[in-house]
Amino acid sequence: MRKTPTLCFILLILSAVTASASSSSSAAAAAETPYPKLRAFIGATPFIDVHSHPSAGHRVYDPRDPYPTLEPPIGRPFWPVRPERIAVFDSLEPQALRAVYGYKGESVRAEDIPAIEALSKEFWAAGKKEGFNRVLDIAGIERTFANPETPVRDLDPARVSWVAFVDHLFYPFGGAKLKNISPYLIAILDDSSRGVAVESIKFGVKFTDLASYMSYVRAVLADDKKNGAVAVKVGSAYFRTLWFGDVDEDEAAAYFASGLAGTLTRWEDYQKLQDFIARAVFLEAGRLNLPVHVHTGFGADAGLRSLDSNPLNLESVLSDIRFKDTRFVMLHAGYPQWDKLKPLLEKRNAFVDFSAVNWMVYPRELAGILYDWLSYPGASEKIVFGSDAGAPVFFWIAARVSRDALYLALSRLIDEGIIPEDKAVLIAEKLMRGNALRIH
């Protein structure tokens, strides 16, 4: 109940924001928007998006996409809005479809899907590159850092940069020999180790011991850099802790040898080997000037455990002076641990984005997160925008919610006399693009 006054205040501002965005009278909009200069700046400034999974080209709607925790998945082009559900992506899907495809409907029902598919087909007739650039223009995003398996070849290199996954490097051995691990984890380890086997042939490395394996790891990272990667991505929080312990090289070498011999049976031992490899990857990424993007907080798979993905686990490396030259970006705000990670932002190697949060919660909640972070010393230099979008509608929704939330958070800081409007504009620029460009 104590939250009511703040909530009312924010809802008032939000309705002003919405009114000004769709207003028929600009005079009325100016009166309802207390900080028109800030509002105009946020509306007109294109984002640099540090995290996405672009899905370009016409895609047929498929209601059977597998997705253990969330419906719809970010790659789904459009979806029927469920009448009984409250979700930010449901609330904004019709608007997003209108903005991107020129859809005329007010809602999306199952029977509307064929009409939307026809619009999508027409939209993508221009080609993937042209179509995707248009999506970015409509969402107000200048550039996005994409997370595909291999470099992005069919999109515009001036607008889409590549972030290379490095997780497979941590898992040279499959899961069949390990005791007491879940089928979920076995499948992931088998998949990763197969990827390593295939890639090691490409690099001409035969694994005889840990030293030979680490030479392969360094070759992969150098190759990623050569192929234009702007950062590397770690998604391991989906199946192991983000605490990367400091493991002695001889001990890691012994685990690697038993892995080769097929006698590595304890997950705890395998995890120590992973810790050793991961820390070497982070050091090498720092040396190659590649920021490390780490999935933290909530996730899209039911196998994810929130204690594992808690960003506080990253103190194992963030607080270790040996990693002072590796920049780590904690993705997804570490949600719901976003408030706990504030002290981590004091460390010079730590940064945070709020991707996915901007289509999972309404602007009011995201504004609260940004307001709290921004009130913490120095955090305004550490926060970056990300979308985690796949399909075009998600880019639009992420950008829209972020703009509204950023305006709400900054206008509240002005209202409280903490910053003047000019400074709010400066901070908006940092969060929308300046910080991302500086880090990468």
Ligand SMILES: [Zn+2]
């Ligand atoms: Zn993602």
